[in-house]
Amino acid sequence: MPQRLSSASDDFEPRFRDLLAGKREASLDVEDAVRAILADVRRRGDAALIELTARYDALELTPETMRVPADEIEAAYRATAPETLQALELAHERITRHHERQRPQDDRYTDAIGAELGSRWTAVESVGLYVPGGAASYPSSVLMNAVPAKVAGVERIAMVVPAMRGALNPLVLAAARIAGVGEIYRIGGAQAVAALAFGTQTIAPVAKIVGPGNAYVASAKRQVFGxxxxxxxxxxxxxxxxxxxxxxxxxxxxxxxxxxxxxxAAQSILLTDDAGFADAVERAVERQLARLSRQETARASWEAFGAVIVVGDLLAEAPALADRIAAEHLEIATDDPEALFALIRNAGAAFLGRHTPEVIGDYVGGSNHVLPTARSARFSSGLSVLDFVKRTSILKLTTEALRALGPAAIELARVEGLDAHGRSVSVRLNLAGDAG
Amino acid sequence: MPQRLSSASDDFEPRFRDLLAGKREASLDVEDAVRAILADVRRRGDAALIELTARYDALELTPETMRVPADEIEAAYRATAPETLQALELAHERITRHHERQRPQDDRYTDAIGAELGSRWTAVESVGLYVPGGAASYPSSVLMNAVPAKVAGVERIAMVVPAMRGALNPLVLAAARIAGVGEIYRIGGAQAVAALAFGTQTIAPVAKIVGPGNAYVASAKRQVFGxxxxxxxxxxxxxxxxxxxxxxxxxxxxxxxxxxxxxxAAQSILLTDDAGFADAVERAVERQLARLSRQETARASWEAFGAVIVVGDLLAEAPALADRIAAEHLEIATDDPEALFALIRNAGAAFLGRHTPEVIGDYVGGSNHVLPTARSARFSSGLSVLDFVKRTSILKLTTEALRALGPAAIELARVEGLDAHGRSVSVRLNLAGDAG
Incomplete structure (x- = not known):
C-alpha cells in the first residue's frame, strides 16, 4: 500500500517533509570506474572503445563496423509495421510543430546614447545523442531528443546506442530515420560518452551530449561537462x-x-480532497495491477514510493504542496484546472483537465517528454530548442557613445583596482578622433 | 613574449591545436575536502558554519551576527563616493534595461485538432548569490548576477560573501543595496554553498546558486548541483x-x-592580418606593462598564455579560427566588423568596431559580463534572465482531441511494452462520454 497523508493530521508536516526528502535511487559509486574509462578512450581512441564494447556489450566491433550503415537504418524503417510508422510520424510532426515555436528571436537595438546592443542566437554545431539499449531503448525518446536539435539548426547529430551482443531495437533506427539522424554508432556506456566528448579516430567529437542513460552514463556526462x-x-x-x-x-x-x-524507483502521488475517492483509486490500482505485464515493477514503485495526500480544500492547499513537490509531470483533473494551475509555479509539464492523460505528452502531444525530475522543476525546464542554441551578446559603440559611457567605466575600473581596464577606455577617449 | 603563430607556416595546425588544448588552470584536488564540508554543514547547520568560518576566514560569528544588518549596508552605501555611486547606478540602470528585453514570452495556442498547447515561464523562487572576498570582491559582479534575477522576478536573493577577519568590501554592500539585495551573510567557501543549498537554522535554503568563486566554491557548486x-x-x-x-x-x-x-591564467589572443602591426602591438604591450599596478599578474598571463596569430586574410581565415577558439570575449576592430561577425558563431560576447573596448561590457554597456569561458561558448551562453526562470509545458485536450491522438499514443505504448501507458489512454477513449 502507498502511504496516506492527511493535511488535517498533526504529523502531516514532518511526514510530507520525509516524502520530499526520500531518496528513490541508490547512488551507485561508479565515479572511479567511469573516470578510468574516460581516460582510456581519451588516450587510445578507437582501440579502447572496441575493447570496452567487447567487455561490456559482448560485441566485437572494428572501426568499420562501429557505425550503423545507411542500408541497415533503411531496412529497419521498411520493416516497421505501417501503424507504428504512422504513429511515429504523427509524433514527429507534432513535436516538430510545437518546438518550432520555441526558436528564440535575435534582438538588436540602439539606445538613447547611440550605443548598439543585441543578442544573437546560433545553433550548437554538433550534438551527441545517447540512446539507452535494452528494455529502455525507446523510439519516442529518439524523437524527443533529436527534434529540438534539428529545429534549432544543429548541423550534425551523432547518435550512440549500445547493442548488447549486436542487437539493436529496429524501432530506434526507424525513429532516427524519421528524425533525420543518419550518423549512428553501436556503442554505449561511459565509453560512448567519452568518444562523443573527446573524439576518436572514427568518431568526431561533439559540442554537447544529451539523452538519458544508466548510472555509468550519468556519471560520464557529469565528468565530461565543461x-x-x-x-x-x-x-x-x-x-x-x-x-x-x-x-x-x-x-x-x-x-x-x-x-x-x-x-x-518511479513515484506516483495522488492529491485529492476526497478520502473516499482516494480509497476507490487505491482499489482500482490493485485491480489494474493484476493485468499489467510490468506488474512487478509497477507494484514495487507504488508500494515503496506511491503516496496519497488528502487535503481539506484543493484550491487552498494543493498549490503550496505541489510547489514543494515540484513534480516532473503534473496532472490536474478538476472542473477548473486553470484556476489551480495559475497558483502553481513548479512543474516540468502540466496536463490540464480530465481528458488529458500525461501519456499523451509522452508520445504525441507535441511537447517534450524530457523533463526535470527529483524536484529540479524548482530551477530547471524540460528539453527544448533553447538547449541546442547559444546566445552571443553584442555591443557596438560610436565615439559619442564611448564618450558617454567611458568615464563611469573608468571610475569602476579604478575602484576595482584594474588599471589596464581603465586604460583600455581612456586611451580611446583621448585619441578618439585620431584613428579608426 | 607571447607565442606567435602564422597561418602560412607548415606547423600552424598542430601549434593552433596545442593553443586550444592548453590547460591554463591547475585543477586543485579539493573534492574530498569539499565533500566533508558539505556533509558537515548539512548535518550540523549553523554550528558547522560558525566553526568553519572561524577556521577559514578567521572570523567568529554567531547566528545573530551572520547576517549583515541593514544599517551596515546603508552605511556602506552612504560612505561611497558620489562619482562611484553614480557609476554604479548608471551600470545598474543600463544592465536592468538590457536584461528587461530578455524576459521570455509565454505561449498558448490551440492546434488544428483542438489540442491546446503552451509554455509558461515562472521565476525561480529563491536564488543564492556567491560573491568572492578579498581582491576579487567586485561590485560590478554583484550587479551582473543580481540584476537578471531581479528582472526575472526572483522573490528572494540571498547573498553570501566571505569576510576574512571580518572585512567586507563596502562597495559590494553598496552595489547590493543598489540592486535591491538586502539578505547578506558574511560567510564564504564551500560552507556558504552548503548553507545555501541545504539551509541551516538561520539561513533558508535556495533553489539555485550563482556567482563566481575559487576552486572550493566551484567544487561545492558541482557537488550540490541537483x-x-x-x-x-x-x-x-x-x-x-x-x-x-x-x-x-x-x-x-x-x-x-x-x-x-x-x-x-587569463588569456589574450590577437588575431591580425598584419605582421608589422602585431610587432607594434607587442611593443605597446611592453610599454604599458611597465605602468600597471598589476604588472606582475598581467605579464605572467601574457607571457604564458598570450598569443599572436597572423593570417593572410581576415575574412577568409579568421572566422574558422575564432569558432575553434570560442572566446569568452570577441573584439572585432576592423572597418566592417559586422561582415566578420556574421561568419563567426562561437563567442560569449562580441564587441564590434574600433571604439568598443571589451571593458565597457564589463561595467556599463548593459549586457552581462558573466560569460562562458574555456571554449564553452560552443555550447553555452552568458548569464541572462533565462537563468532565473523555468518553463512549464502545458497540454489540455478536449475529448475530440484525445480521440484524434489516442490511437497513436496507444500504438507507441504497445511497441514500447508499456501497458499502463496504453491503458491510461484507452480507458478514457472507451468511456469518454461517461465522466468528467
Whole structure:
C-alpha cells in the first residue's frame, strides 16, 4: 500500500517533509570506474572503445563496423509495421510543430546614447545523442531528443546506442530515420560518452551530449561537462495527480500506474480532497495491477514510493504542496484546472483537465517528454530548442557613445583596482578622433 | 613574449591545436575536502558554519551576527563616493534595461485538432548569490548576477560573501543595496554553498546558486548541483581581438592587457592580418606593462598564455579560427566588423568596431559580463534572465482531441511494452462520454 497523508493530521508536516526528502535511487559509486574509462578512450581512441564494447556489450566491433550503415537504418524503417510508422510520424510532426515555436528571436537595438546592443542566437554545431539499449531503448525518446536539435539548426547529430551482443531495437533506427539522424554508432556506456566528448579516430567529437542513460552514463556526462555541454541528469519518472472526487477512479489509477510501470524507483502521488475517492483509486490500482505485464515493477514503485495526500480544500492547499513537490509531470483533473494551475509555479509539464492523460505528452502531444525530475522543476525546464542554441551578446559603440559611457567605466575600473581596464577606455577617449 | 603563430607556416595546425588544448588552470584536488564540508554543514547547520568560518576566514560569528544588518549596508552605501555611486547606478540602470528585453514570452495556442498547447515561464523562487572576498570582491559582479534575477522576478536573493577577519568590501554592500539585495551573510567557501543549498537554522535554503568563486566554491557548486540549480563554472577570463593594421597599436595593447591583468591564467589572443602591426602591438604591450599596478599578474598571463596569430586574410581565415577558439570575449576592430561577425558563431560576447573596448561590457554597456569561458561558448551562453526562470509545458485536450491522438499514443505504448501507458489512454477513449 502507498502511504496516506492527511493535511488535517498533526504529523502531516514532518511526514510530507520525509516524502520530499526520500531518496528513490541508490547512488551507485561508479565515479572511479567511469573516470578510468574516460581516460582510456581519451588516450587510445578507437582501440579502447572496441575493447570496452567487447567487455561490456559482448560485441566485437572494428572501426568499420562501429557505425550503423545507411542500408541497415533503411531496412529497419521498411520493416516497421505501417501503424507504428504512422504513429511515429504523427509524433514527429507534432513535436516538430510545437518546438518550432520555441526558436528564440535575435534582438538588436540602439539606445538613447547611440550605443548598439543585441543578442544573437546560433545553433550548437554538433550534438551527441545517447540512446539507452535494452528494455529502455525507446523510439519516442529518439524523437524527443533529436527534434529540438534539428529545429534549432544543429548541423550534425551523432547518435550512440549500445547493442548488447549486436542487437539493436529496429524501432530506434526507424525513429532516427524519421528524425533525420543518419550518423549512428553501436556503442554505449561511459565509453560512448567519452568518444562523443573527446573524439576518436572514427568518431568526431561533439559540442554537447544529451539523452538519458544508466548510472555509468550519468556519471560520464557529469565528468565530461565543461569539455562539452550536457543536458540535465534525468532521475526516475514521477507524476503528481491533483484530482477531485468527480473523476472516474479507474482513469486516475491508470495514470498513476503509467508512471509506476517505468521504474521501481518511479513515484506516483495522488492529491485529492476526497478520502473516499482516494480509497476507490487505491482499489482500482490493485485491480489494474493484476493485468499489467510490468506488474512487478509497477507494484514495487507504488508500494515503496506511491503516496496519497488528502487535503481539506484543493484550491487552498494543493498549490503550496505541489510547489514543494515540484513534480516532473503534473496532472490536474478538476472542473477548473486553470484556476489551480495559475497558483502553481513548479512543474516540468502540466496536463490540464480530465481528458488529458500525461501519456499523451509522452508520445504525441507535441511537447517534450524530457523533463526535470527529483524536484529540479524548482530551477530547471524540460528539453527544448533553447538547449541546442547559444546566445552571443553584442555591443557596438560610436565615439559619442564611448564618450558617454567611458568615464563611469573608468571610475569602476579604478575602484576595482584594474588599471589596464581603465586604460583600455581612456586611451580611446583621448585619441578618439585620431584613428579608426 | 607571447607565442606567435602564422597561418602560412607548415606547423600552424598542430601549434593552433596545442593553443586550444592548453590547460591554463591547475585543477586543485579539493573534492574530498569539499565533500566533508558539505556533509558537515548539512548535518550540523549553523554550528558547522560558525566553526568553519572561524577556521577559514578567521572570523567568529554567531547566528545573530551572520547576517549583515541593514544599517551596515546603508552605511556602506552612504560612505561611497558620489562619482562611484553614480557609476554604479548608471551600470545598474543600463544592465536592468538590457536584461528587461530578455524576459521570455509565454505561449498558448490551440492546434488544428483542438489540442491546446503552451509554455509558461515562472521565476525561480529563491536564488543564492556567491560573491568572492578579498581582491576579487567586485561590485560590478554583484550587479551582473543580481540584476537578471531581479528582472526575472526572483522573490528572494540571498547573498553570501566571505569576510576574512571580518572585512567586507563596502562597495559590494553598496552595489547590493543598489540592486535591491538586502539578505547578506558574511560567510564564504564551500560552507556558504552548503548553507545555501541545504539551509541551516538561520539561513533558508535556495533553489539555485550563482556567482563566481575559487576552486572550493566551484567544487561545492558541482557537488550540490541537483539539490539546487547552479550557473556555469567560470574559468579564467579570455579575449580574442581580431584587428587589422589600421588600428592604433596602443588601443589594442590596452585591450589585451585588460584581460591579462585579471588573473595569471587569463588569456589574450590577437588575431591580425598584419605582421608589422602585431610587432607594434607587442611593443605597446611592453610599454604599458611597465605602468600597471598589476604588472606582475598581467605579464605572467601574457607571457604564458598570450598569443599572436597572423593570417593572410581576415575574412577568409579568421572566422574558422575564432569558432575553434570560442572566446569568452570577441573584439572585432576592423572597418566592417559586422561582415566578420556574421561568419563567426562561437563567442560569449562580441564587441564590434574600433571604439568598443571589451571593458565597457564589463561595467556599463548593459549586457552581462558573466560569460562562458574555456571554449564553452560552443555550447553555452552568458548569464541572462533565462537563468532565473523555468518553463512549464502545458497540454489540455478536449475529448475530440484525445480521440484524434489516442490511437497513436496507444500504438507507441504497445511497441514500447508499456501497458499502463496504453491503458491510461484507452480507458478514457472507451468511456469518454461517461465522466468528467
Amino acid at each position: 569539455t562539452v555541454g550536457i543536458d540535465m541528469i534525468a532521475g526516475p519518472s514521477e507524476v503528481l495527480v491533483i484530482a477531485d472526487g468527480a473523476n472516474d477512479p479507474d482513469w486516475i489509477a491508470a495514470d498513476l500506474l503509467a508512471q509506476a510501470e517505468h521504474d521501481r | 539539490t539546487v540549480g547552479i550557473d556555469m563554472i567560470a574559468g579564467p577570463s579570455e579575449v580574442l581581438v581580431i584587428a587589422d593594421g589600421a588600428n592604433d597599436p596602443d588601443w589594442i595593447a590596452a585591450d589585451l592587457l585588460a584581460q591579462a591583468e585579471h588573473d595569471r
